[in-house]
Amino acid sequence: MSEQGNGPVSPETLVFDVQHLDLFYGKHQALKDINMQVKRNEITALIGPSGCGKSTLLKTLNRMNDWVSGCRVEGKILFEGKDIFKEVDPLALRYRVGMVFQQPSPFPKSIFDNVAYGPRVQGITNKAQLAEVVEKSLRQAAIWDELKDRLDKSALGLSGGQQQRLCIARTLAAQPSVILMDEPTSALDPISTQKIEDLALELKKDYTIVIVTHNMQQASRISDKTAFFYLGELVEMNDTETLFTNPSEPRTESYITGRFG
């Protein structure tokens, strides 16, 4: 285990503090003694070959693993200082920590109803308030101009790239402070990918982003910190530039230079 990027992180800027996290699916150990920190208003990229545990870790951050049968966790994850397994209600945690998935997956509802979904399940029913949140979220996701005249149309009629930006807007509307992205561009074409990347860079001003990606160029383009996972271990985490130009672990170097993956 190598040292963290640049020294100790102050409590105010520390969003996630993962401490000695082990995760098991039945007898298989998917994560081994993970220790890492995520800082506010940064993009943290998780990279590594398939099955290395990066997606598993991402899903654990907002407890989306709760429904996976046989999934067991040991260790701690502190979110803003509180243990997410003991001190935070999982539903409340997911209000604060939103998630965007690999497959753009809008609900089979209108564009408006998709974006308004998060606020509605949190109990907001005021129409003016909902309309305001929907517009603000779509603007933040840079898709308002494309969609403003068809808010009542089904979201399933949009292109893949639009659907993914809609899903980001849907996540934003729930008013989280952290956005988890699980390979958000792997199902998209290069132009849509570019738009999502630009969006992520824009969003980090107001949000903290943790992104899992298979694409190392993507990690180096947009992230501030990069964590390399291999076989369930966090091999190395550092400032993105340092990790890619001067990795301290031979395994990291082999992976980023394409010797395995």
Next chain:
Amino acid sequence: MGDLAQKKAMDRFMSLLFTAGAAGSAILLFAFILDVVGQGLGALTSDILLSLRDMFFNTLYLVFLALVISALWGIPAGIYLAEYAQDGKLTNWVRMAVETLSSLPSIVVGLFGYLVFIVMTRSQWNLMAGALSVSILTLPLMVSVTENALKDLPPEYTLGSLGLGASKWQTIWNVLLPACLPRIMTGLILAAGRGFGEAAALMFTAGMSTDIDWGNWDLSSTTCPLNPFRPGETLALHVWVMRTEALSPDAAKIAGVTSAILMLVVVLFNVLARYISWRLEKKMEGTADE
């Protein structure tokens, strides 16, 4: 070369066979409808038509009641199996019980309905007892349609909703069930078909007579059309009665007209329900408005 020619000939032959199978099924239905409706219309008189009015209403009312009961009962059971049940012995038992239920002979269900809904409650023949018996027959269908529809949805619907902080119930009610609605509707159509055509399960439950006073809207009265606790012979049962027990010289003709009307009701209902289901689906896909 010979091989190739043989291969192509076989290919053509099989395509033809499959087409014939499909066309044959469609032709069978149309021939059937034409024959039954043709015969019925041939014997049609206004007297006979008027005499069927009450059975017509009873049929619709009974199917409606049966659908409500089997939906309120079967859809939650399907949700349980799809979303809550853990894989294991208990779940397998529940699933097996539902499957067994679907192969119960309707005459047996009718007798069961007679014992439980008539004898044990000490009531006379009534529509509600008939609807309950029919809903036992349609329950397995509703359970499996709901379960399969939910299981075939993309997992991202569930994850997306839960990821936004929705509870499981909010996810089921706001996302999953609406997405399944077209398929649940299809299940209801099939269930309704069963209700329209059922006779054996109704013989000892809904009764083989009907007496409606269309001016009487006192729900507690046994001649009020909307009172579900009154005897209510349906069209299908009427066909059976006319063909077996009736003494009237016109019985065969009446049975023919009744069959024709029943057939038309079923066809119309199917077309209507499919149209609604199609509209729902189009609306979700976002192509309905063009």
